[in-house]
Amino acid sequence: MLCYCGEAVCAGFGLIKPDSVNTATSAISFFHPKSKIWDLAHGKNLIGFIRGDGNVSVMKLHIDGEVKCGKLKSLDLKKAKIRVISCGEDHALLLAYGGNVLFMDKSNICRPVRDLSGRNVIQIACGDQHFMALTNDGQLFTWGQNSSGQLGLGKGEPSSVSPQPLKSLCGIPLAQISAGGDHSFALSLSGAVFGWGRNSAGQLGLGDCEDRYFPTCVSNLSKKKTVFIACGEEHTATLSKGGTVFTFGLGRYGQLGHNSFRDELCPRVVAELWGSKVSQISCGRHHTLALVGSSKTIYSFGCGEQGQLGNGQRTNQCVPLPVCLPPECDPGQTFGKIIAGGNVSVACSPRQDEELHSISKTSPCKGTSVLHDEIIDRWILECDSKTWGRAKREITKMFSSASCINGSFTDKSDKHYKTSSEQSGLDLALARLAFEKLAKRDTVLTEVQKVVEKALLPSLGSTTAGAEALRIYLILPELLRVLNKQQRGTWLTVSLASAILNLDPDTSDDLMRLWTRLPYYYYRTLVKTFHSVSVNFMTQLTTKICDYWKELCSILGVLQKLYTINNQRVTGISDECFYIKEVGDFFVSSDPQDEQGMNIFRNFMLLQLEEHILRGCENQLLVNRETALADTFTRLKTNPLDYSLPLKVTFLLEDGLDYGGVQKEFFTLLGQEIKATSAVQASEDSGLLWFNTETSGSTDELYYIGVICGMAFSNHCYMNVGFPLALFKKLLGQSPTLRDLEELSPVEARSLRNVLMEDEDVLEELCLDFTMKGTDLIPNGRKIPVTKVNRQKYVDLYVDFVFNKSVECQFKEFARGFSDGNPWKVWSLFLPDEVRDLLYGTAQYEWNELRKCATYENCGASDELIQNFWTVFFELSEENQKKFLTFMYGSARLPLGGLSQLHLKIVRCVCADADDRFPVAQTCFGTLNLPNYSNIHILQDKLVHAITFCEVFGNM
Incomplete structure (x- = not known):
């Protein structure tokens, strides 16, 4: 009717x-x-x-x-x-x-x-x-x-x-x-x-x-x-x-x-x-x-x-x-x-x-097609060529459309109606099961991989109309998971990383908020996917199998985003899951005589710049060894450097061309001098440095100290200025905690831990209020006693005052300088302790590793001269052994990986007056020219003298 x-x-x-x-x-x-x-x-x-x-x-x-x-x-x-x-x-x-x-x-x-x-x-x-x-x-x-x-x-x-x-x-x-x-x-x-x-x-x-x-x-x-x-x-x-x-x-x-x-x-x-x-x-x-x-x-x-x-x-x-x-x-x-x-x-x-x-019906028309079990079951069945042709067309239609994928695997309850940047509306368990089922037939999985890589990912834009369009970035890692099990999907991972980094800031922020609420196992899958590809690329770069700079940058950029939100998650994963141990090999693998290899770090974030542009362009710095820091300050203030270019250092009245060794010694000297400036002060408990709270925030000194630290980092030179890990956390936008105060000031931190553990009556006897060194931690802090109820807040404010509020201007100047001195911003891709180690180097000495990595010219490991050398070396005190490192490499600090990462080449020099000569180190190349001494005693005297009086580069 x-x-x-x-x-x-x-x-x-x-x-x-x-x-x-x-x-x-x-x-x-x-x-x-x-x-x-x-x-x-x-x-x-x-x-x-x-x-x-x-x-x-x-x-x-x-x-x-x-x-x-x-x-x-x-x-x-x-x-x-x-x-x-x-x-x-x-x-x-x-x-x-x-x-x-x-x-x-x-x-x-x-x-x-x-x-x-x-x-x-x-x-x-x-x-x-x-x-x-x-x-x-x-x-x-x-x-x-x-x-x-x-x-x-x-x-x-x-x-x-x-x-x-x-x-x-x-x-x-x-x-x-x-x-x-x-x-x-x-x-x-x-x-x-x-x-x-x-x-x-x-x-x-x-x-x-x-x-x-x-x-x-x-x-x-x-x-x-x-x-x-x-x-x-x-x-x-x-x-x-x-x-x-x-x-x-x-x-x-x-x-x-x-x-x-x-x-x-x-x-x-x-x-x-x-x-x-x-x-x-x-x-x-x-x-x-x-x-x-x-x-x-x-x-x-x-x-x-x-x-x-x-x-x-x-x-x-x-x-x-x-x-x-x-x-x-x-x-x-x-x-x-x-x-x-x-x-x-x-x-x-x-x-x-x-x-x-x-x-x-209430839902008047069918909407966008979505992926479900019935379709997958039909695809993975063995079929004739005609049926497979139809399946391929369906796969192309489905997996070339972000809309189709984003509409799939929604929560079967009504939760998906609450989709926002806080909630994806997905049931990722359904996605995981679907891709595992697809993987049962290799031809289907291969076709899906091809369509996603060639059609789907290139179609993604930098903006989205809503949170539903971001589901693709949560679903595709489940496809990568099954591909990685078969040692596949590397380039698909790179394409996904590029698409993520192409998102505009607001859309990227929405995706990161979704990541913070991703269930633990799926978030861990996401991290492992990008981590494994970054290790693969870094290994290939280290061994010079292939040149994948751009691809590595994309992967590391996504890992950085994932690490940034890890601490915001209710169930974060361990920092070790982000740690890339191959990074040490990556930064020390280049041949010191290979100009391209020496500029790897500098070019890392400037991938579009051809290498020949940098060749012949460099920063020349002439300083007096006795006043190196003051001379550097003067040069930076009066004639600023282009920090994107390589640094070449010359010490006044000293011979020697800088192929890397002089600048290493230069930054070692600066690290020692910075510790004596009024801009920083040493903790009485730990000896570590922190900003001097009495230093005016308007001074340029902290800015230029930051610039010098940034230059050392970007030129791959070690400079141990003695700041705690908290500094590197702050540089990476992380908040220091009570554990960081334990490193800087153990006694102070121990007292705060006691405050958190004491009984109420003991707290009353301590007569604590919300002040520190006469400064209110909160408004009217002098009138607010510390109690069992508010003591955690007191401790948090105390730590915040030490690391943040009391040195706000000082840190701001240092951080600005560090960023300017290291313009590639590559340091932002690492964890705080990785940045620290890349700037400071390590001080863990396994001396046998140095002998294992040594090579020889004009002699062999079994020659008497070489046997005598190693006998003398191992009899040296540890202090003199460190001096030998400074003599050979310009610094006693070691790259990540320790002594095994150094290049030591011993060259036997045959000359008539050998007993009157001293060993000579080619610092830039890790080469020791060792005269053919007549006996072990002369070798010992000459070596000890050389390493003790080696401060003037090029002179003995």
């Missing part, structure tokens, strides 16, 4: 003889069509019907601007069978089985929309003069008039006669589209609502009346579990999963149902329908219908001037009231679909032997 009311139309719409339409006892007319009506749509000036055989008939309701019904005419569809129709002002879109779209013009002539051919469209929508189409892979196309931005393509964009992809919604898995007069809406699978176009009365629900030229999220509908959107000419209604109705926009005719005729700029619940569990809604030009399925009641409200409210009157109505159905209707009559279109209302009720088209 089909019931209708409203604007005068031809009785029965031409579907039946006029005298067969029952209009005697009610404001509502009804009849039983002779043939099945699968679907119908009502526009401003026409109505269309899809017959049971897939053919379409349309009727014009206004001809030449007059209310005048035309005849019901069948359309020439060229054998196409239609399953969905949508009507605009004078036009219509028809969606055929198979996904093809036809456009019907004013003359009722239908033509295929060729730009959409082969795209498998699943939904269509018409505004007055604009059109929308959604494909099964989640792409949304718009075309038509763009006077108010209703196409969503941007301000100033012209109208378009051909479909244009709406790129700003890429990655959002869409469930439904809807078009009003000059405004448009799209609904995601997890209930996010996006609106754009005309907003003259607030019909976009954004709190204002400004038109929008791009899709904009309606934040007031977030987490409301929206499942359907209906658009009128200037108002909008939404339906939640629980049956709640929200309306907004023009209220002049009462079409919002809020017991007023006022416009609403934000979504507002229709209170009169609260608790009724509405199952369908529909918007006409200025009226609204709502169906409560459980009570089989239709409610209407809004403009009733043409009788379209079905209440027997022709007045406007601002509250929902039940439609007066004809007495002839069965009280148990079930309505499959309600349609409010133009100034007409229609309700369809199927016969008991009929099945209404699926468009009548």
Whole structure:
């Protein structure tokens, strides 16, 4: 049965003889069509019907601007069978089985929309003069008039006669589209609502009346579990999963149902329908219908001037009231679909032997395709070439679309409706099981890998319209997990890293917030995936198998982000999971005589700069050994260096070219002198340095000390200035803790630990308040005693004062200098203790390792001269052994990995006056020229003298 009311139309719409339409006892007319009506749509000036055989008939309701019904005419569809129709002002879109779209013009002539051919469209929508189409892979196309931005393509964009992809919604898995007069809406699978176009009365629900030229999220509908959107000419209604109705926009005719005729700029619940569990809604030009399925009641409200409210009157109505159905209707009559279109209302009720088209359901059309077990099971079955060809096409369609992947693996409960930057809405266990199942057939997994790498990842942009579009970055690591098990997926990992680093700052922050709430095992998988690839690349770079600088940078950049948020997680993983032990080999693997190798560290973050640009460009620094620090300060202040270039140091009145050895000795000297400056002071307990709290924050001295430390780091020279780990934590944006105070000032830290452990009465006897050295830790801290309740706060504030507030200006100057002196910012990729070790070097001496790494020229390990040398060396005191390192390498500090990472080459020098000569060290190359001494005693005397008086470079 089909019931209708409203604007005068031809009785029965031409579907039946006029005298067969029952209009005697009610404001509502009804009849039983002779043939099945699968679907119908009502526009401003026409109505269309899809017959049971897939053919379409349309009727014009206004001809030449007059209310005048035309005849019901069948359309020439060229054998196409239609399953969905949508009507605009004078036009219509028809969606055929198979996904093809036809456009019907004013003359009722239908033509295929060729730009959409082969795209498998699943939904269509018409505004007055604009059109929308959604494909099964989640792409949304718009075309038509763009006077108010209703196409969503941007301000100033012209109208378009051909479909244009709406790129700003890429990655959002869409469930439904809807078009009003000059405004448009799209609904995601997890209930996010996006609106754009005309907003003259607030019909976009954004709190204002400004038109929008791009899709904009309606934040007031977030987490409301929206499942359907209906658009009128200037108002909008939404339906939640629980049956709640929200309306907004023009209220002049009462079409919002809020017991007023006022416009609403934000979504507002229709209170009169609260608790009724509405199952369908529909918007006409200025009226609204709502169906409560459980009570089989239709409610209407809004403009009733043409009788379209079905209440027997022709007045406007601002509250929902039940439609007066004809007495002839069965009280148990079930309505499959309600349609409010133009100034007409229609309700369809199927016969008991009929099945209404699926468009009548609460979720009217299928949305973006998603991955599920049934599809995977079909792919992994053994099949013939024809079936496999179909599977490959499906894999390409699915895995080339971010929307399809983002709509997959959602939480089966309603949690996914709460998707935000705080919650992904995913059940990653489903993703893990799916990819493990895909891996059971290698050809399928290989095809998936290829499509993701070649099509999906390159399609990802730098911005997203919402949190649902970020799910791809949580799902793909599960694919990488199964690929890594098979020693595959390295380049896919690199591509994913590049996509992550390409995100704009706000989008990147949203992703990092999702990472902080990622379940422990999936977060650990994420870290392990990028960590293992970074180790692989670093190993290959160390052994010079391949040159993967750019790729390594991308991987390390993501690892840095993951490490940054690790401490913010409730269940963080151990810092050791981020530690890359190969980093030591990486930085010491280059041949000192290899210019490219020596510039590796400097070029690390400047990957686009060709090596030849740096060759011949360097910073020349001439200093007096006795006043090295003062000379360096003067040079930096009066003639600043280009810190991106290599450093070459010369000591005044000393011979020797700097191939790396002179600068090592230079930074060793500076490290010693910095400890004696007034800018820092040593802790009485530990001897470690910290900023002098009495130093003015305006002084340049700390800035230039920071510059020098940065230069040492970027030039790969060791300089132990004696700061604690807390300094490096602060440089990396981490907060020092009580454990850091234990390193700097053990006695002070022990006292604070006692405060945390003492009983209440003991705390009272200590008479502590919230001050430190006369300074309030909080406002009026002198008047606030430390108690058992607030002692943790006291300790936290105490530590914060020591490391932060008391030295805020001093640290700021140092950090600015460190960053300027080391412009590549590569240090930000490491852990605090790694940065410390890379700047300080290590002091763990396994002296046998030096002998193991030694090589010889003009002699062998078994020669008497060499045997005597090692006998003398191992008999030296540890202090003299360290002096030997300074003699050989310019510093007693060791690279990560210890002595085994050094290059020691002993060259036997044959000369007649050997017993009168001293050993000579080529510091830059780790080469010892050892005369052929006649006996061990002379060798010992000469060696000890050389290492004791070796301070003047080039002179003995």
